[in-house]
Amino acid sequence: MPSVLVVEDDQCVRSALIRHLTEASHTVRSVGTALEALREVAHFRFDLVILDLGLPDLDGAEALKMLRGITDVPVIIATARDDETEIVRLLNDGADDYLIKPFSVEHLSARMAAVLRRSRAAGDAPPPSRVLQVGGLSIDPLRRQAELDGVSLDLTRREFDLLAFLAGRPGVVVARRELLAEVWQQSYGDDQTIDVHLSWLRRKLGETAARPRYLHTLRGVGVKLEPPNGQPNGHRP
Numbered sequence: 001m002p003s004v005l006v007v008e009d010d011q012c013v014r015s016a017l018i019r020h021l022t023e024a025s026h027t028v029r030s031v032g033t034a035l036e037a038l039r040e041v042a043h044f045r046f047d048l049v050i051l052d053l054g055l056p057d058l059d060g061a062e063a064l065k066m067l068r069g070i071t072d073v074p075v076i077i078a079t080a081r082d083d084e085t086e087i088v089r090l091l092n093d094g095a096d097d098y099l100i101k102p103f104s105v106e107h108l109s110a111r112m113a114a115v116l117r118r119s120r121a122a123g124d125a126p127p128p129s130r131v132l133q134v135g136g137l138s139i140d141p142l143r144r145q146a147e148l149d150g151v152s153l154d155l156t157r158r159e160f161d162l163l164a165f166l167a168g169r170p171g172v173v174v175a176r177r178e179l180l181a182e183v184w185q186q187s188y189g190d191d192q193t194i195d196v197h198l199s200w201l202r203r204k205l206g207e208t209a210a211r212p213r214y215l216h217t218l219r220g221v222g223v224k225l226e227p228p229n230g231q232p233n234g235h236r237p
Contacts, residue, residue: 002027002047003028003029003044004021004029004048004050005030005031005046006018006028006029006030006050007037007050007051008030008078009032010052011032013052014030014032016105017030020109029044032055033056033057033058034055034059034063034066037063038070041070042070047073047074048073048112048115048119049073049075050076051063051064051067051075051076051095052078052079053079053080053081054080061086061093064077064090064093064094064095067094074096074119075094075095075096076095076097076111076112076115077097077098077099078099078101079100080101088192091193092158092196094157094158096115096118096119097114097115099111118185119185132164132167132168134167134226135228136148136150137163137227139167146163148204148205148206153204153205156200158183158197161183162194162198162201165182166215166223169224170224170227172224173218173221173222173224174222174223175221176223178222180194198223202215
């Protein structure tokens with residue numbers, strides 16, 4: 001059964017979550033601080049983390065960034081904050097979903113099931129075995145490494161996934177709905193999430209939306225990745 005780490009400092013909320021998850025046949029461990037959470041994921045394998053933002057030792061948003069530095073485990077944010085800008089930032093920083101407190105156990109169960117389905121689907125699909133080459137871009141999906149003109153690119157998990165997906169279809173305009181489904185494993189979502197990641201990718205590729213080199217947005221249609229004029233496409237085995 002799925003193994004869940006609950007990171008929550010409110011003892012009442014924590015006890016209720018543990019009881020509900022245990023009754024749903026999940027294996028549950030729980031901690032009350034961010035540092036304890038980091039130790040847990042470093043020593044145990046979890047299928048899902050439920051992360052509260054209001055932790056006593058470290059803000060949950062910072063804890064999320066630290067978690068993403070050591071694990072790709074799916075994370076659902078549990079928060080009383082309903083600011084849209086912050087929620088988008090958390091999703092961009094690596095959260096897989098979020099719930100606004102208070103929430104019902106039925107709502108939590110549905111969100112958990114959806115995140116776990118997406119995680120399993122992504123894990124079942126092996127990455128391409130070839131190195132993708134688009135102009136001066138080189139993307140190795142197996143090693144999760146990307147280079148531009150021989151210089152390594154420091155990409156977040158989502159940035160790499162987005163770049164690799166587009167690089168596998170050079171010159172093809174990919175609809176935003178397809179990006180959400182294939183990169184984010186979501187059937188719906190906010191276009192702002194895609195725009196933010198494209199903006200970050202452009203910055204790391206040394207370009208802008210006004211002066212694109214590799215990433216081209218066709219308003220109302222989608223996004224394509226293609227090499228600058230005169231540079232080849234291809235792949236290496």
